[in-house]
Amino acid sequence: MPHPGTGTRTTETHCPYCSLQCGVTMTAGDRPATLVPADFPTNRGGLCSKGWSAPELLDHPERLTRPLVRADPADRTSPLVESTWDVALDRVVAAITRTQREHGRDAVGCFGGGGLTNEQAYQFGKFARVALRTSAIDYNGRFCMSSAAGAAIRAFGLDRGMPFPLADIAEADVVVLVGSNPADTMPPAMQYFDAGRERGAEHVVIDPRRTSTARNASLHVQPLPGTDLALANGLLHIALAEGLVDEAYVAERTTGFADVRAGVAGYWPDRVERLTGVPVEQQRRIVLALARARRAIVLTARGAEQHRSGTDTAQAWINLALALGLPGRAGSGWATVTGQGNGQGGREHGQKADQLPGYRKITDPAARAHVAGVWGVDPDDLPGPGRSAFELLDALGTEGGVRTLLVLASNVAVSAPDARRVVSRLRDLDFLAVSDFFLSETAELADVVLPSAMWAEEEGTMTNLEGRVIRRRKAMDPPTGVRDDLQLLAELAGRLGVTGFSGDAETVFTELGRASAGGTADYSGITYRRLDDEQGLFWPVPSADHPGTPRLFTERFATPDGRARFWRVEHVDAHEQPDAEYPYVLTTGRVLAQYQSGTQTRRSRSLQLIAPTPRAELHPDLARSLGVGPDDVVELATRRGRARFHALVTDAVRPDVVFAPFHWGGGSSANALTDPALDPTSRMPAFKVCAVAVSRVGGP
Numbered sequence: 001m002p003h004p005g006t007g008t009r010t011t012e013t014h015c016p017y018c019s020l021q022c023g024v025t026m027t028a029g030d031r032p033a034t035l036v037p038a039d040f041p042t043n044r045g046g047l048c049s050k051g052w053s054a055p056e057l058l059d060h061p062e063r064l065t066r067p068l069v070r071a072d073p074a075d076r077t078s079p080l081v082e083s084t085w086d087v088a089l090d091r092v093v094a095a096i097t098r099t100q101r102e103h104g105r106d107a108v109g110c111f112g113g114g115g116l117t118n119e120q121a122y123q124f125g126k127f128a129r130v131a132l133r134t135s136a137i138d139y140n141g142r143f144c145m146s147s148a149a150g151a152a153i154r155a156f157g158l159d160r161g162m163p164f165p166l167a168d169i170a171e172a173d174v175v176v177l178v179g180s181n182p183a184d185t186m187p188p189a190m191q192y193f194d195a196g197r198e199r200g201a202e203h204v205v206i207d208p209r210r211t212s213t214a215r216n217a218s219l220h221v222q223p224l225p226g227t228d229l230a231l232a233n234g235l236l237h238i239a240l241a242e243g244l245v246d247e248a249y250v251a252e253r254t255t256g257f258a259d260v261r262a263g264v265a266g267y268w269p270d271r272v273e274r275l276t277g278v279p280v281e282q283q284r285r286i287v288l289a290l291a292r293a294r295r296a297i298v299l300t301a302r303g304a305e306q307h308r309s310g311t312d313t314a315q316a317w318i319n320l321a322l323a324l325g326l327p328g329r330a331g332s333g334w335a336t337v338t339g340q341g342n343g344q345g346g347r348e349h350g351q352k353a354d355q356l357p358g359y360r361k362i363t364d365p366a367a368r369a370h371v372a373g374v375w376g377v378d379p380d381d382l383p384g385p386g387r388s389a390f391e392l393l394d395a396l397g398t399e400g401g402v403r404t405l406l407v408l409a410s411n412v413a414v415s416a417p418d419a420r421r422v423v424s425r426l427r428d429l430d431f432l433a434v435s436d437f438f439l440s441e442t443a444e445l446a447d448v449v450l451p452s453a454m455w456a457e458e459e460g461t462m463t464n465l466e467g468r469v470i471r472r473r474k475a476m477d478p479p480t481g482v483r484d485d486l487q488l489l490a491e492l493a494g495r496l497g498v499t500g501f502s503g504d505a506e507t508v509f510t511e512l513g514r515a516s517a518g519g520t521a522d523y524s525g526i527t528y529r530r531l532d533d534e535q536g537l538f539w540p541v542p543s544a545d546h547p548g549t550p551r552l553f554t555e556r557f558a559t560p561d562g563r564a565r566f567w568r569v570e571h572v573d574a575h576e577q578p579d580a581e582y583p584y585v586l587t588t589g590r591v592l593a594q595y596q597s598g599t600q601t602r603r604s605r606s607l608q609l610i611a612p613t614p615r616a617e618l619h620p621d622l623a624r625s626l627g628v629g630p631d632d633v634v635e636l637a638t639r640r641g642r643a644r645f646h647a648l649v650t651d652a653v654r655p656d657v658v659f660a661p662f663h664w665g666g667g668s669s670a671n672a673l674t675d676p677a678l679d680p681t682s683r684m685p686a687f688k689v690c691a692v693a694v695s696r697v698g699g700p
């Protein structure tokens with residue numbers, strides 16, 4: 001809305017960061033842009049420090065506004081120098097053409113991100129399959145949501161992270177959070193938890209750290225990282241032993257319980273206490289609370305899911321929820337708390353190695369025929385599934401691997417596990433092109449860096465943690481020389497001689513809707529006009545007169561027989577166990593004032609004041625035994641590398657566990673330490689557990 005005489009206008013849009021996608025009102029024009037929180041259904045006027053600080057970066061002095069290319073294109077170590085779009089795109093197209101001619105189509109790869117809009121994610125998947133005809137595409141959501149998604153599809157036939165509105169949390173009598181810390185990751189969401197607690201609801205937090213969320217809970221239990229599956233199986237064992245299973249629900253709405261019943265028989269409470277460290281009486285308290293509640297919700301997040309057994313761990317919590325009759329019951333259920341801003345939409349529209357738009361399997365002949373029809377290509381010309389994110393990165397530059405890579409909205413040099421190995425693979429490439437706002441650690445390694453538009457400068461849609469599709473609206477023009485990734489992909493496709501790619505977000509969204517029609521994530525009844533009028537719509541929305549679907553599974557699940565599937569799962573020890581050389585357990589996670597790989601938030605002046613340095617958390621007993629004092633510099637060492645942090649000595653962590661935040665690169669890269677052992681189903685790396693040694697290397 002323009003403000004006559006002032007040169008400014010206000011625009012309703014959303015914070016660029018996490019999956020809560022808080023509504024904001026931006027004022028932009030002849031002064032630096034500002035924002036205030038909006039009364040949107042998710043944040044209801046709330047905003048966290050990350051959201052407040054977001055406008056700072058729009059005119060940040062380090063913002064990229066011109067393409068960068070290597071001074072000597074034949075020398076990847078020559079300096080990056082400013083250039084023109086023509087020169088930069090010529091080099092990208094020449095590299096693609098040369099690589100595919102010499103090494104085949106799959107030698108060119110694409111790597112996307114959960115921060116891309118739905119339109120960008122869709123166009124990136126189409127670009128890979130139609131313009132490049134490569135199977136080599138995956139994205140950083142593989143490191144984020146893939147385990148929960150795999151379990152949800154297996155159990156319910158469909159993955160919408162939260163199959164009910166966020167506001168249901170305020171109405172629940174019991175909420176169990178497993179490896180989830182919304183008080184730090186998405187503070188405005190706490191209003192729903194707070195409202196529940198004020199009504200007397202019981203909240204249980206299961207987390208090796210006493211996080212801000214745990215401090216406010218009725219009960220906090222601190223299992224050893226990597227044992228959540230055993231705990232969930234143990235709780236189901238108790239539910240069976242005490243006759244708390246909802247047998248009628250199990251009989252009517254599920255299949256496969258007999259096998260799970262047999263599977264959990266061996267998870268005796270005292271054995272589970274030995275495995276997890278959670279006392280028997282706490283186990284019983286959690287089960288009784290869940291079983292007796294009128295409305296009960298189980299939420300899992302990355303703490304439970306980023307493991308070699310992440311899919312099975314999420315499944316174990318789903319098994320428990322199903323046995324207690326929660327999914328599909330009013331105000332109850334299981335959900336996963338999505339992390340990235342478009343973590344949900346990012347996995348629905350075809351930038352995943354194994355999927356096509358509409359959240360369809362790329363191996364499904366009917367899905368291939370439908371999507372190929374929308375794209376105007378022969379289904380037989382569509383590539384098959386490609387490698388998962390870490391496997392794609394780990395094969396860079398090798399025989400049979402990708403040799404030319406295009407990266408959008410992802411900083412894998414910081415966010416991938418075993419990050420130094422990934423950096424070395426990136427150096428092995430013949431050619432790397434990166435589109436980003438800033439010179440990220442990944443962009444620093446590129447042959448060509450393309451400056452991309454930021455959130456307030458582009459149109460599009462995002463899908464939040466509830467599956468609510470919302471509008472990202474353009475509040476201002478990008479700086480001269482900066483392009484939206486949609487335009488970039490359309491331009492690249494054109495230069496490769498391929499038609500059918502638009503740089504206009506609404507045009508792409510309309511096509512995305514057609515491509516998704518009939519899939520589980522069906523957007524075909526959504527238009528920009530409807531999103532404007534209705535404050536977003538929950539998918540599926542299969543027709544123009546469909547009201548959207550805030551609550552899933554009320555009548556049937558999305559499986560062929562309409563029943564949810566139990567799936568027997570067993571505890572396996574983490575890939576790495578502490579030993580004499582690496583005697584402690586390292587777990588990683590986020591802090592309040594940073595986001596993901598920190599490409600943006602580490603450049604924010606106001607956020608730097610809150611979280612200026614990466615700090616590793618050590619229990620006082622451990623610190624004492626190692627001679628570490630507050631703020632001393634400690635070195636963490638694993639089988640993959642070393643990294644240094646200032647010590648935060650706190651009894652919030654278990655004495656046998658060290659916590660490190662993963663937002664930093666360089667000498668404080670937590671992911672230089674993490675274990676890339678992969679979940680066999682989701683291909684999720686084991687970010688949350690590895691064996692570590694700790695030593696003091698300096699004073700404060």
Ligand code: SF4
Binds near residue numbers: 018021043049186188
């Ligand atoms: Fe809201 Fe998340 Fe942005 Fe914070 S980071 S303002 S919780 S969308």
